[in-house]
Amino acid sequence: MSKTSRILILISALAMIAIYFVPVWSIALEAPQYPEGLGMQIWISKMTGDLQIINGLNHYIGMKTIQPDSIEELKLMPYILGFIILYGLLVVIINKRSMLLSWIIIMIIIGSVGAYDFWSWEYDYGHNLDPTAAIKVPGMNYQPPLIGSKQLLNFNASSMPDIGAYILFASGIAAIIILIYEYKKSKIKNTRI
Amino acid sequence: MKNLKNIIYGIAVLIALTVLITNLNSCSKKEKTGPTMSGDEAEKVYVAPGKYDEFYYFVSGGFSGQLAAYGIPSGRLLKVIPVYSVNPENGYGYTEETKPMLNTSYGFVPWDDSHHSELSQTDGIPDGRWVFINGNNTPRLARIDLKTFKTVEILEIPNSSGNHSSPFITPGTEYVVAGTRFSVPVPNKDVPISSYKENFRGTISFIKVDKDKGDMSVAFQLITPPYDYDLSHAGKGPSNGWFFFSCYNSEEANTLLEVNASQKDKDFIMAVNWKKIEELVAQNKGTMMESKYAHNKWSDETHTATSEILTSTRVLKPEDVQGCIYYIPCPKSPHGADVDPTGNFIVGGGKLATVIPVFSFEKIKKAIESNQTDGNVEGIPILKYDACLAGEVQNPGLGPLHTEFDDKGFAYTSAFVSSEIVKWKVETREVVDRMQVFYSVGHLTIPGGDSRKPWGKYLLSMNKMTKDRYLPTGPELTQSAQLIDISGDKMKLLSDFPTIGEPHYAQGIPADLVTKNQLKIYKIEENKNPYVTKSPNDAKVVREGNTVHVYIAAMRSHFTPDNIEGIKVGDEVYFHMTNLEQDWDIPHGFAIMGNLNSEMLVMPGETCSIKWVPEKPGIYPMYCTDFCSALHQEMQGYVRVSSKDSNTPLTFSTGNK
Structure with a gap:
């Protein structure tokens, strides 16, 4: 791979260190009584925002309380991210296209598994409700969307990627572009020969 | 005939006088609004809904x-x-x-x-x-x-x-x-x-x-x-x-x-x-x-x-x-x-x-x-x-x-x-x-x-x-x-x-x-009231001789505990209520029937105590006085008061637990 490509891969890998310091995903809730909005941010290792207030409101519909301490993924994620970053550095050192390809595949797999995992948490919170809850609406579930907005009773819930996720996407897409560039470059070389 | 004419004449004069006097009277009444209003006053004092005063x-x-x-x-x-x-x-x-x-x-x-x-x-x-x-x-x-x-x-x-x-x-x-x-x-x-x-x-x-x-x-x-x-x-x-x-x-x-x-x-x-x-x-x-x-x-x-x-x-x-x-x-x-x-x-x-x-x-x-x-x-x-x-x-x-x-x-x-x-x-x-x-x-x-x-x-x-x-x-x-x-x-x-x-x-x-300096809530973790209840799990009722301390946690839309038995006539009961909400503008209130004292409002994260001395045996409802939530009306409970010599054990609970 060219020197430029390797530098770009290095930048992409190192950029992901920033994900430790910014939220990855965020859920925003809006209601008439909350003009200022309620929010919940999911970081690589923690959750922040108006958790206590959201938990307080959720007890009416019988949703389980969101307790970051009991979510194992938050303990695991920092290591997984560390692995991705180290693997990226390895790609730079070993300097093989196939390594770059495997890095991209690993990122896609981890990203998809992560998204699925997040979705299933949302499903669990939204569907497994206390049958003795004060508010029961037949057929209603309270699962927020993975991306986008949904009206849940008086709340409009929006789930959107946050800075961390954008960094991850950007790094992944950069890697893919570099890979394509490298393949094209070698093709041109091959035809010339 | 002349008499009748005179009477009619007299009445006519009287009517004329009455009309004149009433008119004069109303003319002399002062306009009470005082200075003339120019018309743009309403605009100057109108603060639209949701907007703040200056x-x-x-x-x-x-x-x-x-x-x-x-x-x-x-x-x-x-x-x-x-x-x-x-x-x-x-x-x-x-x-x-x-x-x-x-x-x-x-x-x-x-x-x-x-x-x-x-x-x-x-x-x-x-x-x-x-x-x-x-x-x-x-x-x-x-x-x-x-x-x-x-x-x-x-x-x-x-x-x-x-x-x-x-x-x-x-x-x-x-x-x-x-x-x-x-x-x-x-x-x-x-x-x-x-x-x-x-x-x-x-x-x-x-x-x-x-x-x-x-x-x-x-x-x-x-x-x-x-x-x-x-x-x-x-x-x-x-x-x-x-x-x-x-x-x-x-x-x-x-x-x-x-x-x-x-x-x-x-x-x-x-x-x-x-x-x-x-x-x-x-x-x-x-x-x-x-x-x-x-x-x-x-x-x-x-x-x-x-x-x-x-x-x-x-x-x-x-x-x-x-x-x-x-x-x-x-x-x-x-x-x-x-x-x-x-x-x-x-x-x-x-x-x-x-x-x-x-x-x-x-x-x-x-x-x-x-x-x-x-x-x-x-x-x-x-x-x-x-x-x-x-x-x-x-x-x-x-x-x-x-x-x-x-x-x-x-x-x-x-x-x-x-x-x-x-x-x-x-x-x-x-x-x-x-x-x-x-x-x-x-x-x-x-x-x-x-x-x-x-x-x-x-x-x-x-x-x-x-x-x-x-x-x-x-x-x-x-x-x-x-x-x-x-x-x-x-x-x-x-x-x-x-x-x-x-x-x-x-x-x-x-x-x-x-x-710019407004405080919105009291942080529950910083509450140093000696009678604070920081979680519903810590709610309790403690008897010390004739004094009973009730540690209540209030959270939309219930009290913990909300069923209390074993209070006796003449006890000095102190309800120490902590509002566990950590959200702006969610106060809870507390009142109990027949209290010679008062109700109280408790702000998010705050603890307040009100004294009550029941004088008759019976069941005393208590409830939240601040319309806190959709189920505010359900935020209620009972205290059972027994006679002085009764053996009713001191118990407290919420939700049959």
Whole structure:
């Protein structure tokens, strides 16, 4: 791979260190009584925002309380991210296209598994409700969307990627572009020969 | 026939006369709306739903003992802050935590007459940290923290009676003063009232205010001749370091003051050089006098007030402070003693005077230096009137009382008897405008109008009588405030609105100086109340002899516990309720049937305790009084009370657990 490509891969890998310091995903809730909005941010290792207030409101519909301490993924994620970053550095050192390809595949797999995992948490919170809850609406579930907005009773819930996720996407897409560039470059070389 | 003609003629004349008289009568009826309205007033006071007012006005409640916060220009009542009077609406003065706030050396006094609000100042400009207010009846001084809009401190003033000339402050909030309106024996003792001249004394107290925390303490008291000390203001700019107190009854009358205290042509404004006295106090001048007084403080950490009885104060007699106090003659029972924004002029308001004297600080200083005196009272020199006078405002209206200032060099004086506000130029003392108010204005106020920096946009006239101004409500009518636009050359009446109690005096401040410090909730992890319940799992009921402590956790929409058994007739039951919400504007209330006490409101993260002594066996429902949530009506529970000799075990639960 060219020197430029390797530098770009290095930048992409190192950029992901920033994900430790910014939220990855965020859920925003809006209601008439909350003009200022309620929010919940999911970081690589923690959750922040108006958790206590959201938990307080959720007890009416019988949703389980969101307790970051009991979510194992938050303990695991920092290591997984560390692995991705180290693997990226390895790609730079070993300097093989196939390594770059495997890095991209690993990122896609981890990203998809992560998204699925997040979705299933949302499903669990939204569907497994206390049958003795004060508010029961037949057929209603309270699962927020993975991306986008949904009206849940008086709340409009929006789930959107946050800075961390954008960094991850950007790094992944950069890697893919570099890979394509490298393949094209070698093709041109091959035809010339 | 002739008779009938005569009768018809007579009737016709009578009818004609009646019509004429009724018409004349209706013509002579005065138009009551007063000044012509120009039509854009509504626009000027309309604050659209969801929009904020430009100013906070803190209007005292007079005999209500409280302080009310209004939004101006809309005149919307934002909050009544309980200060000196108990308030069953939220439990102030009833909960165990707030009861000590109203403690005095006389015991628990659940009421007072709150007259003057005064905002704390930094460098002579209102800073929006605290507002002080006096208790006129049982002499007290209160401090309200504008972070929480809560009364956080009440200090009783020893050796005083009728704390009227209070709580005016120095430009750096170094001191808040408290001057006694009634002279009384100092220390108070059993003497014939007719021995007034010999036994009675006035006191002026200087209360030190802690620069950062605001805590108050009596620094020193001046013992003065037995006059009635009425109002006061601190000097600023060139006159900084001085304080000016108006006083009446230099006749030293003790009966029928209306006549006997109105005999002399002039009473006094007393000028006090507090900076100099401060130095004397630092040198230990004066003596310590035994005098009991209460000092009550609120803690935002424990959500609890504590009351301490203090036992002595430093007093200084005129001979201890020679060269620090002077009397300036002022016509006819002066009321207001107001200092203009530059600090150069002191305006007296002689209740019965036909002019408003304006004294020059420059001239007062010269009169002192060149010893231009006219005798003395108990060693306090009386300066010559003409030597101190800058000039007089002629024809200022009848019964001039109080003066405040705008930022363009104008003064505004209220005239009680002629029920008007008179605008005049400070430099030239000429009247430039006058306006009727409805009716009988006492104080008036402009935001920063007694400070170094007035915001000269609105003036509030506080009126004692409303008569025909509003829909009638029987013999007891509301008093009122009238909002006047003073941004132009001519004063313009914008609106009037009813107030709580007597709107005696108010101070205004741009809203953002207050809103930026607002506290929204108490953090539950920082709650240090000894009876806190930090989680529903910690809720419990504990018996200690005849006393039962119920630790309740409140959370939308239930109490933990909500079923309690084993309480016995005659038990002293304390409900210690903690509101576990951590969200703004979600209070919970607590009330139990037949409680001789009160209900209480508990703010998010706060703990409050209310006492209940059941007198009959039975089932007693309890419930949340603040509409907290959709299921607020379900937020209820039961307490079972058994007879004294019963064996009902003490149990508590929520949700069959």
